[in-house]
Amino acid sequence: xxxxxxDVEHGHExxxxxxxxxxxWLFTTNHKDIGTMYLIFSLVMLFIGGSMAFxxxxxxxxxxxxLVEPAFFNQMITMHGLIMVFGAVxxxxxxxxxxxxxxxxxxxxxxxxxxxxxxxxxxxFAFTMMMSTLFMDGGGPNFGWTFYAPLSTTYxxxxxxxxxxxxxxxxxxxxxxxxxxxxxxxxxxxxGMTYMKMPMFCWTWLITxxxxxxxxxxxxGVVTMMLMDIHFGTSFFxxxxxxDPVLFQHVFWFFGHPEVYIMILPSFGVVSEVIPTFARKKxxxxxxxxxxxxxxxxxxxxxxxHHMFTVGMPLAGEIFFMYTTMLIAVPTGVKIFxxxxxxxxxxxxxxxxxxxxxxFVILFTIGGLSGIMLALAPVDFVYHDTYFxxxxxxxxxxxxxxxxxxxxVYYWLPKWSGKMYDESLAKFHFWVSFIGLNLTxxxxxxxxxxxxxxxxxxxxxxxxxxxxxxxxxxxxxGTSQLIFVYVLIKTLRSGEKAPQRPWEGAEGLExxxxxxAPYHTFATPPKVD
Amino acid sequence: MLQNVRILSVLFALFxxxxxxxxxxxxxxxxxxxxxxxxxxxxIVFYICVAISVxxxxxxxxxxxxxxxxxxxxxxxxxxxTSIEILWTIVPTIILIIILVPATKTLVESYDTSxxxxxxxxxxxxxxWRYKYIGQDVDFFSVMTTPSDEIYNKADKNPNYLLEVDxxxxxxxxxxxxxxxxxxxxxxxxxxxxxxxxxxxxPGFINESxxxxxxxxxxxxxxxxxxxxxxxxxxxxxxxxxxxEYIAWLDERKSLKEKEASxxxxxxxxxxxxxxxxxxxxxxxxxxxxxxxxxLPPVFPALKGSAIALGPxxxxxxxxxxxxxxxxxxxxxxxxxxxxxAAVVTYERNAWGNNVGDILLPADVEKMKGGx
Ligand SMILES: [Cu+2]
Numbered sequence: 001x002x003x004x005x006x007d008v009e010h011g012h013e014x015x016x017x018x019x020x021x022x023x024x025w026l027f028t029t030n031h032k033d034i035g036t037m038y039l040i041f042s043l044v045m046l047f048i049g050g051s052m053a054f055x056x057x058x059x060x061x062x063x064x065x066x067l068v069e070p071a072f073f074n075q076m077i078t079m080h081g082l083i084m085v086f087g088a089v090x091x092x093x094x095x096x097x098x099x100x101x102x103x104x105x106x107x108x109x110x111x112x113x114x115x116x117x118x119x120x121x122x123x124x125f126a127f128t129m130m131m132s133t134l135f136m137d138g139g140g141p142n143f144g145w146t147f148y149a150p151l152s153t154t155y156x157x158x159x160x161x162x163x164x165x166x167x168x169x170x171x172x173x174x175x176x177x178x179x180x181x182x183x184x185x186x187x188x189x190x191x192g193m194t195y196m197k198m199p200m201f202c203w204t205w206l207i208t209x210x211x212x213x214x215x216x217x218x219x220x221g222v223v224t225m226m227l228m229d230i231h232f233g234t235s236f237f238x239x240x241x242x243x244d245p246v247l248f249q250h251v252f253w254f255f256g257h258p259e260v261y262i263m264i265l266p267s268f269g270v271v272s273e274v275i276p277t278f279a280r281k282k283x284x285x286x287x288x289x290x291x292x293x294x295x296x297x298x299x300x301x302x303x304x305x306h307h308m309f310t311v312g313m314p315l316a317g318e319i320f321f322m323y324t325t326m327l328i329a330v331p332t333g334v335k336i337f338x339x340x341x342x343x344x345x346x347x348x349x350x351x352x353x354x355x356x357x358x359x360f361v362i363l364f365t366i367g368g369l370s371g372i373m374l375a376l377a378p379v380d381f382v383y384h385d386t387y388f389x390x391x392x393x394x395x396x397x398x399x400x401x402x403x404x405x406x407x408x409v410y411y412w413l414p415k416w417s418g419k420m421y422d423e424s425l426a427k428f429h430f431w432v433s434f435i436g437l438n439l440t441x442x443x444x445x446x447x448x449x450x451x452x453x454x455x456x457x458x459x460x461x462x463x464x465x466x467x468x469x470x471x472x473x474x475x476x477x478g479t480s481q482l483i484f485v486y487v488l489i490k491t492l493r494s495g496e497k498a499p500q501r502p503w504e505g506a507e508g509l510e511x512x513x514x515x516x517a518p519y520h521t522f523a524t525p526p527k528v529d
Numbered sequence: 530m531l532q533n534v535r536i537l538s539v540l541f542a543l544f545x546x547x548x549x550x551x552x553x554x555x556x557x558x559x560x561x562x563x564x565x566x567x568x569x570x571x572x573i574v575f576y577i578c579v580a581i582s583v584x585x586x587x588x589x590x591x592x593x594x595x596x597x598x599x600x601x602x603x604x605x606x607x608x609x610x611t612s613i614e615i616l617w618t619i620v621p622t623i624i625l626i627i628i629l630v631p632a633t634k635t636l637v638e639s640y641d642t643s644x645x646x647x648x649x650x651x652x653x654x655x656x657x658w659r660y661k662y663i664g665q666d667v668d669f670f671s672v673m674t675t676p677s678d679e680i681y682n683k684a685d686k687n688p689n690y691l692l693e694v695d696x697x698x699x700x701x702x703x704x705x706x707x708x709x710x711x712x713x714x715x716x717x718x719x720x721x722x723x724x725x726x727x728x729x730x731x732p733g734f735i736n737e738s739x740x741x742x743x744x745x746x747x748x749x750x751x752x753x754x755x756x757x758x759x760x761x762x763x764x765x766x767x768x769x770x771x772x773x774e775y776i777a778w779l780d781e782r783k784s785l786k787e788k789e790a791s792x793x794x795x796x797x798x799x800x801x802x803x804x805x806x807x808x809x810x811x812x813x814x815x816x817x818x819x820x821x822x823x824x825l826p827p828v829f830p831a832l833k834g835s836a837i838a839l840g841p842x843x844x845x846x847x848x849x850x851x852x853x854x855x856x857x858x859x860x861x862x863x864x865x866x867x868x869x870x871a872a873v874v875t876y877e878r879n880a881w882g883n884n885v886g887d888i889l890l891p892a893d894v895e896k897m898k899g900g901x
Contacts, residue, residue, distance in 0.1 A: 063690065064682040071758045071825065138827045144755045150732065151715040151757060154855050155655075157828060239733020240854065245716055246731060280598070282608035310718060310753075311729045312710075312736035315640045319633060326625045333621045334614065340585060341613075344592045347604040358593070365585060369578040376628070378563075378635040379571050381727045382556060385718060385753040450553035451722040453753045456761030458680060460691045460751075462553055 017519055026121075029113030030519060031098045034120050036416075038095030039409075041123060043485070045087030046402075048131070050478050052080040057474040060467050065458055073457035074142035075134060081145025085263065086170045087127055089401045093266040094119075094177045096408050097205050099416065101181060103510040103517060104199045106190025106526045111183040119176035126169035133159035144455060146256070149237035149248040153229045160230065164223045171216040178212035181205055190509070192528035196290070199508050200283060203290055204269030207297045211258045211265075214301075218255040222248065246311050253304035261300045263397060264364075265293060267404025268335060271357045273508070274407050275339055278354035279346030280505035285338040292331035292338075299328045309380045318377040325375035329368065336365055351503070352426040356407035359434055360399055367395030370445070385455075388448025394441045406433075406484070413488075414502040418516030419495025425487050432480035439473025557722050560744040560769070564725035566635045574628055581624070645707035645739060649698070653710075653717030653730035653752070655857050656759040656816055659864070660698050663709075667782045670864050671696045672812060673762050680762075692749040695812075697766040701775035702742050710736040713859050715757060721750035721765055729754060742769040757857070759816050793867040793891035799875070802888055806876025809869045814877075817857055822881040829857065833881045842889060846874055850897060867894040 018024045018033065028034060055076045059067050068076070098116065102109055110116050133140035138157035141147065152160060185206045189198070198206075225248075228234040235241025237248045276283045283289065305313060305321040313321075339361050348354070370392040374380050383389060414420050443466040448454075452463045459467065501511040509528070513521045558568045596602040650661040654670075661668040671694045678684040680691075687693075700706055710719055712730040720727040723746075728738045742748075750765040770778070811820060818824050822833035832838045837845050849870065852860030861870060871891040878885040 063686060065680055066682065070761065074755070074758065074760075142757075148716055148755070151755065155715050155757060155857060239731075245733070279596075279604065281604040282606070284608050285610075285614050286608070288614045310727050311731065312734070315637065318636060322632065322636070323629065326629060329625060330618060330621050334618055336585060337617045338614075340589045340592070342608075343589060344596065345602075345605040345607070346592070346596050347598045347602045348593065348596055349598045358589075361589065362586060365582065369582060372578065372625075372628070373571070373574050376570065376574060376632040378632060378639055379567055379574070381639070382567060382571070382722065382725050384727055385720075446554040449556045451557070451750070453720070453751050453761075455755045456751070458691060458761050461686060461688065 027117070029109070029117050031102050031110045031113070031116065032416075032517065032519065034110075034116050035095045035098030035100075037120055038091045038098060041120075042088050042092035042095060042405075045083050045091065045127065046481065049080050049083035049088055050481065052076045052083070053474060054478055056080060057471040059457055060459070061471040062468065063459055063461055063464050068457070070457045071139060071142065074144075074455070075140045077455055078141045078144050078147075079131070079134065082130065082141070083127070084397075085145060085259070086167075087123075089263050089397070089405070090174060091123060092405045093205075093208070093263075093401075094174075096201075096266065096270070096405070096412075097177070097181050100408075100412065100510060101184055101202055101205060102188070103415075103513065103521055104202055104508055105185065105188060105193055106509050106522045106528065107184060107188035108520060108523050108525075110180050111188055112180045115176050116180055119173045119180070122169050122173040126166045126173065129162055129169070130166035133157075133162050136162070146252060147226075148252075149226060149229070149245050153226050153237055156230070161227065164227050167223045168220055171220045174212050175216045178209035178216075181209040182213070185209075190522070190525040190528050196287070197528065199269075200272035200286070200289060201266070201269035204265040204272075204293055207293050208262050208265045211262050211297055211300070215255040215258045215262075218251060219259075222251040222255065225251070246308070249308050249311060250305065253307045254301075256307065257304040258297070258300045260393075260396070261296060263401045264404075265297070267360065267401050267407075268293065270404045270408040270411070271339065271360050274353045274357040274411050275342050275361075277411070277503050277505040277507070278351060278357075279343050279348050281342060281346040283338070284341040284344075285334075288334055289338055292334045295331040296328060299324060299331070303328060306375055306377075306380070309377045310384050322375055322377045326372065329372055329375075332368055336361060336368070349504075351410075352421075352423065352430055353407045353411035355427065355430045356403045356410065359430070360403045360407065363395055363399030363403070363437070367392055367400065370395065383448065385453055386448040387444045387452045387454055390454050391441050391444035391448055394444070398437055398441065403433075406430075411503070412510070413491060414498035415510055415513075415515050415517055417492055417495065418498055418514075419491050420498045420502060421487050421491040421495060425483065425490065429480060429483040429487055432483065433477060436473050436475075436477030436480055440470055440477050441473075443469050443473075559723045559725050560742050560746065560748065561724050561726075561740055562743070563635075563639050563740070564723065566638065567725040570631055570635050573631065577624065577628060639739075641739060642737070644705075646704040647701075648707045648709060649700070650709045650711070651719055651730065653712040653714070653719070653756065653763075654859055654864075655714050655757055656763045658698075658719070658763065658765060659713075660696075662779070665779060666786075667779060668863075669696050669782070671698065671766070673764050675762075689749070691762065692751070692764045692766065694764055694766045697747070697768045699768045699770060699775060699778050700742065701772045702745050702769050704772070705739060705741045708738045708740070710738070714857065716754050717752050717756045717763070718754035719750070719765060720753040721748050721767060723748040723750075724767075727753055742767075745769050745771060762816075789866045789868065790895075793871075793895045795891075797868075797871070797888075797891060799879075799888050802872045802875040803879060805868065806872035806874075807880070809865065809873040810876050810880075813861065813865065813869075814873065822877070822883070832877050833883060838877045838883055839885055842874075842878075842887060845878065846870070846889065846894070846897070849874055850894075862898065867891040867898055870894045 025037060055068060059073055136159040138159060140159055141163045143152040185202055225236040229236055229238060235243040237243050237245050272283055272289060303321060303325045306325045309318060374383055374392055410426055447463045447466045452459055498515040500514050509526060556568055556571055558565055648663040650663055652659040657670050657672040659670050674693050674695050675691050679686045710728050710730040712732040714732060717730040718727055719730055724740045726738055726740055728736050746769055748767045752760055752763040817829040818832050822831060824831035837848060850860060850862040852858045868891045871889045871894045874889045
């Protein structure tokens with residue numbers, strides 16, 4: 001508690017508080033306000049995307065068509081994917097970056113505060129536009145979140161043009177957010193905070209930001225080519241005009257594979273903060289952790305066609321992408337071993353953030369191992385486009401990205417709000433989520449291996465039992481997120497006052513400012529040694 | 530594990546709706562040499578993954594149990610060890626190489642493009658498959674036959690629910706078959722688990738795959754690439770039979786063609802054409818234009834009251850015969866017989882309140898077919 005004094009010093013000196021009323025949120029350039037808006041936006045999107053998953057699982061509860069028609073089902077799977085990826089996971093990470101990066105590196109705010117405001121406020125408009133397509137003639141996008149041409153061009157519903165514009169807006173927002181993170185980290189670190197002293201979360205975000213800047217323009221390119229094909233008579237993806245539908249997949253996955261690392265790296269960062277805190281021990285192998293992230297990021301550019309083993313690549317192509325994909329397992333393994341060694345011979349306690357971090361390590365490892373299986377081209381001929389793949393990517397994304405976000409929220413909520421959350425209620429949220437999640441996604445491995453294709457609204461009878469279990473798990477997992485909302489509300493309304501450093505083992509600049517963190521922190525930079 | 534699964538399945542058997550299904554938890558070993566190799570590879574990798582998780586999770590749970598603060602564990606300051614870190618970079622690399630050796634071998638084998646005994650062209654259409662036996666003058670469509678009453682839960686589901694077709698692909702066993710995949714509209718993927726064969730059917734391009742089936746039997750699969758509304762309803766059924774049986778089947782297929790030709794010369798009445806037309810319509814057209822002809826605008830137009838269905842006969846036949854490129858409307862000129870084409874066009878002009886009153890004779894359609 002000795003640093004309390006320091007805050008008075010660098011906290012409020014030229015400070016003005018937030019504006020009042022709605023203008024505070026519309027015109028704010030404060031990284032904490034913008035972070036909060038990102039996080040709330042992401043939570044809302046999580047519930048919208050989640051309710052679409054409810055529709056999907058309710059239809060798949062039993063064989064036969066009960067609730068929705070196939071045409072609408074396809075819109076649900078498409079929107080579920082798009083909203084979860086672009087609306088829930090990515091904005092949540094940007095929200096965490098906004099809140100934490102300046103406080104972790106001892107900067108007063110993000111480097112480009114107005115850009116920051118703009119990049120947030122684009123999002124509500126982009127998503128409103130995208131979701132409004134569901135009410136248009138012919139329905140919304142119905143070609144899967146991967147929107148393969150020509151299903152998404154020549155054969156697409158008229159609303160696809162709105163979808164393309166919405167993707168452009170989301171992409172612009174992400175690029176601006178990413179530029180902001182890079183500029184902040186490169187220029188605004190406190191004196192003495194060298195790169196190799198930076199908290200792991202900042203490192204992962206720095207790399208993520210570079211990935212975003214590299215691949216979001218590729219996504220923009222591919223949707224622009226779609227737009228041209230649809231409206232301006234080009235034939236990028238139309239064999240009839242000399243184009244190639246497979247070109248779409250190459251360009252899409254050149255964006256798409258780094259994108260999956262964009263959705264996991266910041267979680268790696270969070271877990272690398274949380275585990276040392278609750279193991280009361282420094283992160284094992286800080287340097288190798290940094291090198292591993294860089295290696296993963298670089299490799300992520302040369303593995304894209306492992307999503308396309310069945311498009312009919314030449315043998316040499318299959319072998320190349322199989323080998324590079326396997327190679328990614330090495331740095332990923334290093335990270336997992338390092339986390340486990342951080343726990344080894346620590347002095348562990350199991351508060352909610354730690355529970356989420358441990359679940360992250362276990363379940364992400366399972367998803368990683370099924371990833372190794374999928375990397376083997378000859379076997380992928382069987383796994384590809386089945387529920388085995390659905391199981392795999394939900395294992396890396398839900399307990400990966402989403403549990404990482406939960407860990408972060410519980411870990412830093414006391415700092416943000418100045419209040420402690422209800423530990424037993426939060427643990428209840430964890431356990432219900434954990435059980436529901438595994439009930440949902442584990443049996444998907446079985447139905448996938450047994451031969452159930454993904455993206456079908458109805459299935460042959462031999463898949464019935466597992467699908468029922470999956471649906472029950474999904475309802476449980478989905479509903480348990482209401483507990484999360486309740487925990488948040490309860491914390492804000494009646495949580496106990498949080499100390500400046502609520503976690504015994506926590507280190508880092510963010511714990512040297514009071515809880516809740518004042519509106520302006522580190523107006524004079526701290527000295528790091 | 531299996532024990533638990535059994536107990537669970539007994540519990541779930543209490544739910545009447547699902548009592549009929551079996552518990553399948555793994556990939557099939559299949560009926561070709563490739564599928565067996567793929568299965569073995571899958572199992573090897575699976576066991577390696579299990580071993581890795583036992584080690585990693587073992588250490589982790591051991592630490593969680595022993596190194597907890599509540600048990601008085603104190604944290605040790607070690608946080609770096611170059612030798613250990615190098616070790617666990619190298620060991621996984623070695624494991625990966627061990628996996629990659631058999632994987633590469635299986636992959637190379639599945640790319641064996643040596644001379645095949647027969648070639649079949651497989652074309653994906655929005656929501657059916659077309660099989661063309663190259664050099665045999667046998668060419669037909671394969672459409673799902675599961676009745677919509679079963680899909681909409683108005684009738685009990687039969688055991689092959691969603692996995693049954695009117696014309697299965699018949700092939701001989703012990704022959705090397707080359708499949709040539711392409712598509713007429715969007716990308717589809719032809720997948721039969723028992724052959725461990727999945728390949729994308731891409732419009733404008735041709736992919737090839739080989740198989741040699743060792744065991745007679747009926748093998749079922751589904752389209753694996755999202756291809757629009759009825760993606761879940763375009764199954765694949767293969768009947769693998771001994772060679773003699775296959776040759777007999779080929780002959781039968783060819784004589785069928787002659788029968789069709791003679792049928793088109795007969796004089797058809799309006800009633801006959803309407804009855805036949807309704808069947809054809811429900812099988813080939815109603816997925817898009819809907820059983821009552823109202824379509825699903827704006828993508829699939831209504832035929833009820835449509836200008837084309839009520840307009841000149843030639844235009845109407847033209848779009849049905851040749852289709853319209855770049856839309857879901859494929860040309861049915863080759864898919865349907867002259868009788869079927871005549872019947873369905875007649876039906877569309879005179880059903881659901883459309884009442885042009887004229888009929889199209891199979892003989893006229895035959896002329897158009899001949900002219901092509
Ligand atoms: Cu298909």
